[in-house]
Amino acid sequence: MNKLLDKKLFHNPRCSKSRQALALLEEHKVEFEVFFYLKEELNRAIIKELLSKLNLAPRDLLRKSEQAYKNFNLSDINISDEKIIDAMINYPKLIERPVFIIKKKAIMMNLKRNCKWPMNYTKVKKRN
Numbered sequence: 001m002n003k004l005l006d007k008k009l010f011h012n013p014r015c016s017k018s019r020q021a022l023a024l025l026e027e028h029k030v031e032f033e034v035f036f037y038l039k040e041e042l043n044r045a046i047i048k049e050l051l052s053k054l055n056l057a058p059r060d061l062l063r064k065s066e067q068a069y070k071n072f073n074l075s076d077i078n079i080s081d082e083k084i085i086d087a088m089i090n091y092p093k094l095i096e097r098p099v100f101i102i103k104k105k106a107i108m109m110n111l112k113r114n115c116k117w118p119m120n121y122t123k124v125k126k127r128n
Contacts, residue, residue, distance in 0.1 A: 005046065005049050005050060005053065005101045005106075006101065006102070006103055007031060007032045007033060007101065007102055007103075008032060008033050008034075008035040008100070008101045009021060009022060009025060009032055009033070009034050009035060009098055009099070009100050009101075009109075010035050010037045010050070010095070010097050010098055010099040010100075010101070011034045011035060011036060011037070011097065011098055012036075012037070012038055012093075012097050012098070013036070015097055015098070017097070017098060017109070017110040018097050018098040018110075020109075021098040021100065021109035021110070022034065022098070024109070025100065032100070032102075037092050037095060037097070038092050038093065042088070042089050042092055043089065044085055044089065047085050047088050047089065047095075048085070050099065050101070050106060053101055053104060053105055053106035054099065054106045054107075054108065057081065058081045058084040058085050058088070059074075059081070059084055061088070061095055061096050062074055062084065062088075062094050062095075062096065063093065063094055063095065063096050066091070066093050066094050068087065068091040068093065068094050069094060072087055074087060074094075096108060096110070097110065098110060
């Protein structure tokens with residue numbers, strides 16, 4: 001298990017939902033680090049661990065509104081998971097955000113019904 005993906009928020013500061021997730025975590029004094037996935041290095045192991053913690057297939061983590069999604073015809077069901085992961089590595093804007101990761105779990109924080117989860121997770125340490 002990659003320790004990089006423990007107590008991390010996959011964050012894009014230009015995204016309003018991502019900024020809202022950041023503010024929510026800070027408001028509740030959740031201990032975490034920000035992972036600026038558009039700037040920091042992504043690799044196959046990180047994406048596979050992220051997908052595993054989310055319990056999603058690679059296609060399910062794609063932002064369908066991104067130009068790269070259209071350019072690479074990623075809606076084609078014949079494109080393999082490995083090719084989709086390659087696209088995410090090369091064009092990280094394709095990755096849906098924000099994602100919050102704690103140990104063996106992760107959650108898409110852009111879904112209103114899920115936004116309370118990090119604060120209810122009993123093993124999260126609070127900042128002082």
